[in-house]
C-alpha cells in the first residue's frame with residue numbers, strides 16, 4: 001500500500017474512532033479493508049482511497065472504521081474485576097444506594113456482550129439482595145456488528161468455553177444448533193446502544209459504575225485523557241471506574257485515582273471518595289481500620305488475609321511497545337483538539353459527523369435498537 005494511502009486511511013480511522021494505526025499495522029489495514037473494498041466491487045485499497053478522496057462517503061468511512069476495531073472479549077475477563085464487583089462494589093452500592101434502591105452501570109466498550117452479560121450474571125446471582133431494586137446495565141460500542149451479536153446473545157462453543165463457569169453455562173444458556181444463546185431474562189437486563197466514546201456523553205446520564213476496559217489502549221494519550229475527563233462528568237461523585245489490566249489513569253488523567261487495594265478500579269478524584277464512605281479522600285492516606293482501604297472500600301479478602309492477589313505479578317505497568325503503552329502517533333496524523341475532531345488541514349477529510357446518529361446513545365432519539373439474531377462474524 002502506498003504510504004500516502006495508508007496515511008489517509010489511518011487519519012480517517014483516528015478521527016472517527018480515536019484508534020491509532022501505526023505503519024506496522026499496514027498489514028492489518030490491508031487484510032481488514034480488502035473485504036470492504038471487494039464488497040463494493042472495487043479492486044483494492046487504492047481504489048477505495050481514491051473513491052473517498054474524490055467524495056467522502058460517510059457510510060463507507062464508518063464501515064472502514066468499524067472494520068478496524070478489535071473486538072476480542074470473553075466472559076468474566078480477568079475474573080478479578082468481577083470478584084471485586086461482587087464482593088466489594090455491589091455490597092457498597094447496596095449500602096449507599098439503599099435510600100433510592102437503584103443504580104446504573106455502563107459498559108462503555110461492550111463489544112459482543114460478554115462483559116455486560118458477566119455483570120448481569122453477577123446481579124442475577126445476587127437477586128435475593130436486589131429484590132425491590134431497579135438497576136440498568138447499558139452496553140455501548142462503536143461497532144454495529146458487535147452490538148447485533150451482543151443483542152442476539154449467541155456464542156460459539158469456543159466463546160462459552162472462555163471464562164464462563166460451566167455452572168453458568170448450564171444455568172443461563174440454551175443450545176441453538178451449534179451455538180449457545182444466553183437466556184432471554186439476562187438479555188433483557190442489558191440495553192445496547194451505539195455510542196462513540198469521542199462523542200458528547202451528556203445524554204447518557206449519570207452512572208454509578210463504569211466499565212471501560214480494553215479500549216483506551218488503542219487510543220493515544222490525549223484521546224485517553226479526553227475520554228476519561230468526559231467520563232468522570234458522567235459518574236456519580238462516589239462512582240467507580242473499571243479499566244483493563246494493561247490500562248491506567250496515571251500520567252493520563254487526574255480526573256480519577258486508583259482505589260487502593262482494588263486493582264483496575266478507579267474513583268473520581270474530585271468525588272466523595274468511594275461508594276463506601278462518602279468522605280473526601282484527597283491523596284491516599286493510611287486507613288485507620290487495617291481492613292479498609294484509604295478510599296473507604298473494604299479491602300479484598302486476599303489483602304485482609306495477607307495473601308497475594310490472584311494473578312499477582314502478572315500485570316505490569318505499560319512499557320513502550322506493550323499493550324497499554326501509548327502507541328506512537330503516525331507521522332502526519334494531527335492530535336485531535338476537541339471532540340468531535342475538527343478537520344486537520346491538508347488531509348482532505350471532512351469532519352467526523354459530530355452529532356450522534358439517530359438511534360445512537362447520546363442522541364435525543366436514542367433507543368435500544370431491536371436487532372435480529374445473527375451468527376457471529378469473525379474478522380480476519
Ligand SMILES: C[S@@+](CC[C@H](N)C(=O)[O-])C[C@H]1O[C@@H](n2cnc3c(N)ncnc32)[C@H](O)[C@@H]1O
Nearest residue numbers: 017069071073109111142143196197213214215
Ligand atoms: C477489545 S474490545 C473490549 C471489550 C470488553 N470491554 C472487554 O474488555 O472484553 C474493544 C471494543 O472497543 C470498541 N471501540 C473502539 N473504539 C471505540 C470508540 N471510539 N467508541 C466506542 N467503542 C469503541 C470496539 O468496537 C471493541 O468492541
